[in-house]
Amino acid sequence: MSDINKLHNAEGAEETNLNENSTGLDTNKTVEETSHTDAQSNEVVAKTAEEKLEEDKTHSVKNLDEHDEVLNEIEESNAEDAEDEGNKDRHKIEVKEYDTMSLEALAIELERLLKNEKVQAIRNHVNSINSEFKTKLQALIDEKKEDFVNDGGHEIDFYYSSPVQKRFKAAYREYRKKLNEHYQSLEKNLKQNLADKLEIIEELKGLIDVEENINTTYKHFKELQERWRNTGPIPRDKYNNAWNSYHHHVEMFYDFLHLNRDLRDLDFKHNLEKKLLIIERAEELTKDDNVMHAFRELQELHKMWKEELGPVAREHREEIWERFKAATKIINDKRQLYYQEIDKVYEKNLEKKLEIISQIDNVTAQESNTHGAWQKKIRAVEELRDAFFNAGKVPIKVNEDTWAKFKETVRTFNRQKNAFYKGLKKDQYSNLQLKLDLIKIAEDNKDSEDFETVTPLMKKIQSDWKKIGHVPRKDSDKIWKRFKAACNHYFDRIHAKRNAASKEQVEAYNKKNELLDKLKDLKLPKDKDKSVDLIKEQISEWQNLGKVPNDKRFIEGKFQKTIDQLLTGLKMAKNEVEMIKFENKLDVLNASEDSRNLDNERAFIRKKIDEVKSQINQLENNLQFFTNVEDDNPVVKEVKNNIKEHKESLKLWKNKLSKIKELY
The missing domain is CATH 1.20.58 (Methane Monooxygenase Hydroxylase; Chain G, domain 1)
Known part of the structure; x- marks a missing residue:
């Protein structure tokens, strides 16, 4: 039987016992004067264990049939919260779509949680983040490993590490450290709090037998209740037993308190007012659209009902409990419907992921015998892979199976890809030899003084280089740097020789200066197209004037600036203007030797x-x-x-x- 139902039953038992002895004594009477009534109280309290057990069983079966499933769930959650108060905060922290986040985003989110939240409140969040990170990192490592083997490396020599992996590990280590420190401190506090609460229970036991003024005893009772509420959390496995023992002795005290009706009725009135407020809040929560928020607050209301409040008068007991229970059922029904809708979304996500897996299989099955075709397939699979990760969560029961299918499908594709590119290895090594031959030509001629003969040769080998296909990746950068260095060395020498201005270049400079002065006063037609044509004519005329001396090339920048100003004055889209400017720039670059x-x-x-x-x-x-x-x-x-x-x-x-x- 749930503790809430026990509390509910206890109210009835207390009320019955109190009503059986309705004649109270004045609070100022001596202990001797009240001894006879004390005996009556003890007689009532001495009701046989068999009778109480039978009543509890009857009421328990009734409530289990009606509503105990959700009440038990609330009880279990509240017992967990009682052990660690940080659990209360876990519901307030947003659970993001971790499966759609990148590795870097997951590391950032873990760091944010560590910085801003209590370590004991983020356990579920961190577990989900860690699981997603490991899954995505393993997928990345698998890809890198396949590329490494594809490039000729041996599987045993493969090693991969990334900054984001180190960053995540550092944050996760910090989380584990903080969590261990928290639990070490918590264990010590839990034991002390349990000892304090057991001491309170012992003091409660002694209240009934103490010989003092009833008001003094009642005041002591209230102080013990306050101490109980203010004592911190205790071990979860001790929670229900401790509370049941505490509540039992509270009941015993109320049986004893029938000696003073005023004090008893005052407590009943206070408890009724508070419980009505709890009911009203629960009924408000039935209209809350945030279902999970409403259920979490309902848990708190049940905890208050159970732990902070005592019994009410018998005539109100059944009515208020039924109201509270009805509100609880409405909120829980909405919660179950919410979970059903979530399950539907997860099922839709599962359909998407299975369809993506099928599409990857179709891409794998396509015949491809060229590098271009395989590059197209690789891009398609990468897009499908991203779509898989962004498709959302699937039902837990099929999550591992779905992930296994996805990995196997991608691996099958990668095996075929690797088999194809391994077949291209011979071609790549042939291409490597061709490029090494070009490097030898470039290096042999980089210091030549025969510019007329060697310049066309150097341009030709640059063109030939671009036509040669791929080489092994491990050699690509190295041979390109050698080739580029030799060519640059040669052309830099040519430029140094041509620094002296020729007569034609000086004449071209003077003419361009004149044209530049005219452009400053150029009036454009109102028609946009005619204006563009006129500007292009000026550009063409400028280019036909020829080259200027190297030390006078600043005039090209002035011309570009003038043309830019003319184009900016037209009512044209920004990108259209930029493309005209760029075409002008390309004409200049293309004319360069x-x-x-x-x-x-x-x-x-x-x-x-x-x-x-x-x-x-x-x-x-x-x-x-x-x-x-x-x-x-x-x-x-x-x-x-x-x-x-x-x-x-x-x-x-x-x-x-x-x-x-x-x-x-």
Whole structure:
């Protein structure tokens, strides 16, 4: 029988006992004068154990049939809270969608919980975070290992570590340390609190036999109740026994208290008022849309009903208990419905994940015999893998099985991928030899003085380099640096020789100066298209004037600035203006004898694309932390605007990359 029902039954037993002896004595009477009534009280208290047990069984069966399942659940939770008060806070901490977070986001969330919450309140959160982190890290390690083996490494030599892994381990170690310190301190406090409460129970036992004024005894009783409430948590396995013993002796005292009806009725009135307030709050909670919040507060109300309040008059007992029980049932029914809806969501998520697994199987089954086709398949599987992680939670009973299916499907794909690329190893080593031959040509000619003959040769081997396919990854950077160093050395020498200005370059400079002065006073037509055509004509004329001396090349910057000002004055989209400016810049670069200018520009654009993508990912990750926040929140709006601006910028950089690729 639950403790709440015992309390409920105890109220009835107390009321019966008190009503059997309704004639009270004046509180100022001596102990001798009340001895006869004391004997009556003891006779009432001496009711046989068999009779009480039978009553308890009858009432218990009735209540179990009606409602005890949810009451027992509340009791178990409150017993757990009694051992560790930090458990109360665990419901207030938001449980985020950890399965959708990146490794870095999981590490950040663990650090945040450690910094802002009680260590004993985040146990479930940390366990979920740790499980997700290990799962995703293992998946990453598996991929890195397969790449390592694919590049020719031996499985036994593989080792992988990342900064985020070290960061997470450091935070988790700190969590374990704090948790151990907490439990060591808690164990000591729990034992002391238990000893204090047992001492209170012993004092309660002695109240009935003490020979003193009833008011003094009652005051002592109230002090013991207050001490009981203020004593901290005790071990969970001792909680119910200690409380039952305490409540039993409280009942005994109330039986004894029938000697003074005024004190008894005053307590009954106080308890009734408080219990009615509890009922009213429980009935309010039946209308709360936050089901889990309502249930957690209901647990607290049951705890107050049980631990802080005593019995009420018999005529109110059944009525208020039925009201409280009815409200409890409504809240619990809503909670069960909530769980059913959650289960439906999890089932939908399961369907999504199984469909993703099926799609990966389909990608694996596609015939692919070229590097390009496999790269396309790899990107497709990466997208499906991300979709799997973002699909949400599935029912616990199938979680491990679903994850196992996913891992096996991805491994099957990776095995086929590795088999294909191992077949390309011979081609890669052939390509490596071809590039080493080009490096030898570049290094043999880098100090040549025969610029007329060697310059076309150097340009040709640069072009040939781009046409040769992949080489083993471990050699790629090393041979590229050698080749680039030899070519740069040669072209730097050419540039040094050409620093002296030629007559034609001086003439071109003078003409460009004149054209620049004219452009400052150029009046554009009102028609936008005509204005753009006119500006392009000026650009074409400028380019046809030829090159200027190296020490006069600053004039090119002045021209670019003037053209930019003319374009800015037109009512055109920002990206459209930028593309016209960029095309003008490409024309200048393409006219240069040094092919490195275009190479550097292309490398710069690719770097900008990577940077903007990284910024977008970071902003989108940051946005995940703004849960339960309205869209019109200023911070959220600012982040979304930043994402929009970065995406526009990314589009522009991609268009520029497409333009420069056309020149190749």
